[in-house]
Amino acid sequence: MADKTIMLVCAAGMSTSLMVSKMQNAAKDKGIDAEIFATAASDADEKINTENPDVLMLGPQVSYLLKDYQGKVDIPVEVINMQDYGMMRGEKVLDEALKLIDEAK
Incomplete structure (x- = not known):
């Protein structure tokens, strides 16, 4: 299991797949153990509960x-x-996600 799990949500789950790839490459380059995945807005609630x-x-x-x-989850949402x-x-989005995780601790 990864140290950090980052979930991206978009309309259909397609346009964020390239962003996920870019973020994964940035995490690898920085030596960060992160699970990064994308999902469609219609599947987001289920993925929040399972992932x-x-x-x-x-x-x-x-x-x-x-x-x-923001009203229904107790994790940072941006x-x-x-x-x-x-x-x-991807690197900038990864940095923002990591900053939000750190600020929430």
Whole structure:
């Protein structure tokens, strides 16, 4: 089991798959043991219960879910910066996720 589990949510679970790959590469380069995965918004509640993520990162296209998830989970929830998402800056998104996890401890 990884030290940290990062869950990304997008509309269909497809557009974040490249972001997951970029984040996994950044984590590997930094020597960070992290499980990073993406899921569709329709499957997010089930995945939260089964995977127990440390942080929930929402794709910009589902930013409208922010308040909903902040009200029902006790882990950090944040919308991925639109520019970082659009440019597929996996390292920056990973750094933000790790910062949120550390701040929650």
